[in-house]
Amino acid sequence: KNKEASNCGFVTQVCLSGCRVTANFISAKCFNWLRCDFCSLQLEEEEAKSSFDVDVAVTNPEKVGDGMNAYMAYKVSTRVCLHCEEACGSKHLLILEFLERRRAALERFLQRVVSHPLLLQDPDVREFLERDDLPRAVNTQTLSGAGFLKMITKASDAVSKMTIKMNESDTWFEDKFQEVEAEEQQLRKLHVVVDSLVNHRKELCVNTAIFAKSMAMLGNSEDSTALSRALSQLAEVEDKMEQLHQEQAASDFFIFAELLADYIRLLAAVRGCFDQRVRSWQRWQEAQSTLQKKREAEAKLLWANKPDKLQQAKEEITEWEARVTQYERDFDRVGMAVRKEVLRFEKEKTKDFKSQIVKYLEAMLQSQQRLIKFWEAFLPEAKAIA
Amino acid sequence: MLVPGSGSALRSVSVDLNNDASLVIDIPDALCERDMVKFTVHTKTTLSSFQKPDFSVPRQHEDFIWLHDTLVETEEYAGLIIPPAPPKPDFESPREKMHKLGEGEASMTKEEYAKMKQELEAEYLAVFKKTVQVHEVFLQRLSSHPVLSKDRNFQIFLEYDQDLSVRRKNAKEMFGGFFKNMVKSADEVLISGIKEVDDFFEQEKTFLLDYFSKIKDSTAKAEKMTRSHKSRRGFLSKNANLGSVCELKNQKFEFLLEKLSDLFEKLRKVEGRVASDQELKLTELLRYYMRDIQAAKDLLYRRARALANYENSNKALDKARLKSRDIPQAEEHQQQCLQKFDRLSESAKKELTSFKGRRVMAFKKNLVEMAELEIKHAKVSLTAHPIKHTV
Numbered sequence: 001k002n003k004e005a006s007n008c009g010f011v012t013q014v015c016l017s018g019c020r021v022t023a024n025f026i027s028a029k030c031f032n033w034l035r036c037d038f039c040s041l042q043l044e045e046e047e048a049k050s051s052f053d054v055d056v057a058v059t060n061p062e063k064v065g066d067g068m069n070a071y072m073a074y075k076v077s078t079r080v081c082l083h084c085e086e087a088c089g090s091k092h093l094l095i096l097e098f099l100e101r102r103r104a105a106l107e108r109f110l111q112r113v114v115s116h117p118l119l120l121q122d123p124d125v126r127e128f129l130e131r132d133d134l135p136r137a138v139n140t141q142t143l144s145g146a147g148f149l150k151m152i153t154k155a156s157d158a159v160s161k162m163t164i165k166m167n168e169s170d171t172w173f174e175d176k177f178q179e180v181e182a183e184e185q186q187l188r189k190l191h192v193v194v195d196s197l198v199n200h201r202k203e204l205c206v207n208t209a210i211f212a213k214s215m216a217m218l219g220n221s222e223d224s225t226a227l228s229r230a231l232s233q234l235a236e237v238e239d240k241m242e243q244l245h246q247e248q249a250a251s252d253f254f255i256f257a258e259l260l261a262d263y264i265r266l267l268a269a270v271r272g273c274f275d276q277r278v279r280s281w282q283r284w285q286e287a288q289s290t291l292q293k294k295r296e297a298e299a300k301l302l303w304a305n306k307p308d309k310l311q312q313a314k315e316e317i318t319e320w321e322a323r324v325t326q327y328e329r330d331f332d333r334v335g336m337a338v339r340k341e342v343l344r345f346e347k348e349k350t351k352d353f354k355s356q357i358v359k360y361l362e363a364m365l366q367s368q369q370r371l372i373k374f375w376e377a378f379l380p381e382a383k384a385i386a
Numbered sequence: 387m388l389v390p391g392s393g394s395a396l397r398s399v400s401v402d403l404n405n406d407a408s409l410v411i412d413i414p415d416a417l418c419e420r421d422m423v424k425f426t427v428h429t430k431t432t433l434s435s436f437q438k439p440d441f442s443v444p445r446q447h448e449d450f451i452w453l454h455d456t457l458v459e460t461e462e463y464a465g466l467i468i469p470p471a472p473p474k475p476d477f478e479s480p481r482e483k484m485h486k487l488g489e490g491e492a493s494m495t496k497e498e499y500a501k502m503k504q505e506l507e508a509e510y511l512a513v514f515k516k517t518v519q520v521h522e523v524f525l526q527r528l529s530s531h532p533v534l535s536k537d538r539n540f541q542i543f544l545e546y547d548q549d550l551s552v553r554r555k556n557a558k559e560m561f562g563g564f565f566k567n568m569v570k571s572a573d574e575v576l577i578s579g580i581k582e583v584d585d586f587f588e589q590e591k592t593f594l595l596d597y598f599s600k601i602k603d604s605t606a607k608a609e610k611m612t613r614s615h616k617s618r619r620g621f622l623s624k625n626a627n628l629g630s631v632c633e634l635k636n637q638k639f640e641f642l643l644e645k646l647s648d649l650f651e652k653l654r655k656v657e658g659r660v661a662s663d664q665e666l667k668l669t670e671l672l673r674y675y676m677r678d679i680q681a682a683k684d685l686l687y688r689r690a691r692a693l694a695n696y697e698n699s700n701k702a703l704d705k706a707r708l709k710s711r712d713i714p715q716a717e718e719h720q721q722q723c724l725q726k727f728d729r730l731s732e733s734a735k736k737e738l739t740s741f742k743g744r745r746v747m748a749f750k751k752n753l754v755e756m757a758e759l760e761i762k763h764a765k766v767s768l769t770a771h772p773i774k775h776t777v
Contacts, residue, residue: 204614211607218600223593224746230753350639357646364653365771372764379757385750 104254108262166281170335176342177274184267191260198257201249205242212238226385233381240374244367251363259356263349270345273338280334284327291320408432409529411544413522414442416514423447423475425521429544435536436545445543447474449550450521453543457534464688465733466534467741469527470677475517480509512662516670523674579690584731590738591686598679605672612669615661652770660763667756675745682741689730696723 113119114129168174212235219231298313410430417424428442454471457463484506491499525544528534543550582588699720706716 200614200617203617204611207607207611207614211604211611214600214604214607218597218604221593221597221600223589223597224742227746227749230749234753346639350642353639353642357642361649361771365768368764368768368771372761372768375757375760375764379754379761382750382753382757385746385753 101254101258104258105262108258166278172339173274173277173335177271180267180270180274180342184264184271187260187264187267191257191264194252194257194260198249198252201245201252205245205249208238208242208245212236212242224385230381230385233378237374237378241371244371248364248367251360251367255356255360255363259353263353266345266349270342273341277331277334277338280327280331284324284331287320287324287327291317291324294320406530409535411522411525411529413518413525416518418477418514423517425518427525427544435541441545441547443544443547445550447472447521449543450524452550453539454524456539457528457537458684460537463534463537464692465685465730465737466531467678467681467685467737468534469524469531470674470681472517472520472524473677475513477510477513480506480513483509508658516666520670520674586735587686587689587731594679594683594686598676598683601672601676601679605669605676608669608672612661612665615657615664649770653767656763656767656770660760663756663759663763667752667759671749671752675748678741678745682738685734685737689727689734692723692727692730696720696727699723 113125119125215231215238216235219228219235222228222231294313294317298310298317301310301313408431412428413425414428415426417426424444424446426442427445429436430440432439451471454468457468487499487502487506494502528537528540534540582591699716699722703713703716703720706713
């Protein structure tokens with residue numbers, strides 16, 4: 001009984017406009033992660049014998065606008081075919097919820113990536129957006145969301161276990177790093193709270209729906225006509241309340257909780273940047289010490305008078321001298337880039353939070369206004385009881 | 387902890403109370419000591435049957451139960467709906483939370499602790515108000531009833547300035563009452579089994595039996611919903627720690643989160659009021675009428691018993707006639723049973739009719755008030771949204 005339980009199509013419009021910037025030092029290789037992750041989705045749910053077929057298509061490149069404000073618009077279509085071996089029922093709902101969550105996350109990810117002027121130039125990004133047939137990515141397990149975080153944590157651990165401790169000439173980096181760490185912790189705490197808020201609201205939903213049904217039965221049983229009608233109306237209002245709670249829970253989650261989750265991950269990525277800088281410094285230091293060793297080796301050879309090995313030693317010294325110079329330049333460059341990125345990130349973070357919070361509050365506001373309408377419609381019914 | 391009386395705003399589970407100025411009862415305050423609640427029952431009366439025109443006595447919950455049970459067991463009142471006994475005051479929930487708060491005191495800031503303590507005290511207060519209301523309504527139903535208000539035990543309850551516990555059930559009486567309750571559990575069977583000649587009672591019986599099960603269900607579901615509402619409040623309060631959470635150098639960001647935290651705090655307070663209003667107007671209403679309908683069912687049960695007795699006396703009379711023995715006694719017994727049954731039926735009809743009217747009016751009042759409060763609170767939370775300007 002292979003029933004095709006649902007066939008959903010999601011279409012999102014992605015605008016590349018380079019004006020909005022969110023710093024994200026994720027390499028373009030992660031795009032393959034994105035696509036692969038999407039395609040090889042398998043619900044880890046117990047016996048849910050469900051599988052997905054996902055097609056991602058990026059089409060219709062269109063130039064929009066003129067001159068300075070021109071941008072390219074692409075249509076990213078995602079089609080998901082869901083196969084369920086048995087009638088899924090409530091699992092079906094869970095799956096749809098999961099899909100929507102994943103789709104929204106991928107969309108946000110895409111938008112962040114394409115908003116970054118540097119990443120926009122990346123050939124992999126371009127390919128992802130423009131090619132009709134992307135080669136299927138393999139071996140991206142390590143680059144999955146969890147895998148990526150693990151990678152960053154491992155890198156951080158490696159940095160902290162360094163034998164050569166970095167002597168920080170610029171306290172800005174140290175201070176900023178601590179700030180980022182602190183903020184990440186706080187957002188984590190907040191995320192836990194918002195998560196439980198979402199769950200409680202869902203519980204309220206369920207209980208309200210059950211109550212509404214019970215009230216409808218009571219209304220049927222009531223022998224006073226006007227009261228019977230009022231009770232049935234009350235049941236309907238409570239049903240509408242349940243819907244409001246549902247929508248509010250979705251808003252809590254998609255606008256607020258996911259925002260927090262995104263930034264927790266983004267802050268981890270920012271930490272990753274700092275670690276990259278430290279590793280860059282490390283590389284420079286190691287190269288310097290290697291150069292030193294080579295020079296010492298050359299001196300030994302000179303003294304031992306082995307002209308053939310001497311030539312090789314001189315070549316190695318030249319090579320390493322170049323490397324040291326290169327690595328020092330790299331380190332400076334990375335430092336500047338990190339600084340620039342972090343500042344831009346902070347600005348964008350505030351903007352992002354502000355716009356999401358405004359969205360969240362507007363949703364709440366609308367919800368309240370509808371609540372008022374429902375009860376105002378009920379009031380005359382209640383007053384009409386005689 | 388001394389609590390002022392609930393005020394008339396809360397006395398809406400029953401209407402038409404305290405209309406008669408000749409006997410006005412209220413519970414102006416109550417005292418909570420450990421496991422016991424002492425209610426101050428205050429009476430103002432113009433009736434000469436009382437010794438003073440204005441007086442107060444302390445009463446415990448058990449005294450109310452005693453009064454209720456003596457009324458139930460009074461033969462004379464078999465044809466009346468005896469107002470349901472108030473439920474035992476239940477401070478379990480806030481007490482448990484207070485305990486947990488005490489244990490967790492070390493792990494929270496002074497601010498948090500003070501805030502939680504305040505909330506818990508508000509919860510205590512809410513439970514208090516509820517229990518005072520329900521005990522008050524019980525007495526007021528009695529004082530508003532033309533027959534019950536004249537009951538001797540009721541007068542003693544109101545007036546006797548010593549401890550009532552001496553007069554309360556001793557073990558033997560308790561057993562008797564318990565036995566009565568056991569028999570009564572078969573009331574539904576007895577009531578539905580009776581062959582009804584009177585249309586009125588036939589309809590009432592059908593309605594009450596069905597309505598009772600529905601309202602019992604609704605009460606349970608309403609309780610669950612109200613509990614969900616309340617627990618949600620608790621989580622919004624943790625959210626309020628937002629502002630203190632981020633002490634960051636990014637001022638704009640911090641400002642943003644502070645504004646959000648302020649908003650959540652305001653919304654939380656509103657949510658709290660919505661939840662408790664819903665409980666009072668809806669859940670309490672359903673709870674009360676569930677018990678009241680049980681009292682009406684008890685009346686039907688007593689009438690059914692009287693009818694059964696009458697039918698038995700008929701059978702006994704036939705037997706006596708057959709045996710030609712003790713006929714006058716049997717006839718008299720049959721007449722008594724018939725009279726009793728007729729009296730009960732007449733009284734029950736009146737009671738049930740006025741009950742219906744009272745019930746419909748009480749529902750109307752509460753539903754209207756609940757809708758008005760929902761609207762009011764929603765409008766308040768709308769004004770707490772200054773989004774676009776400050777954010």
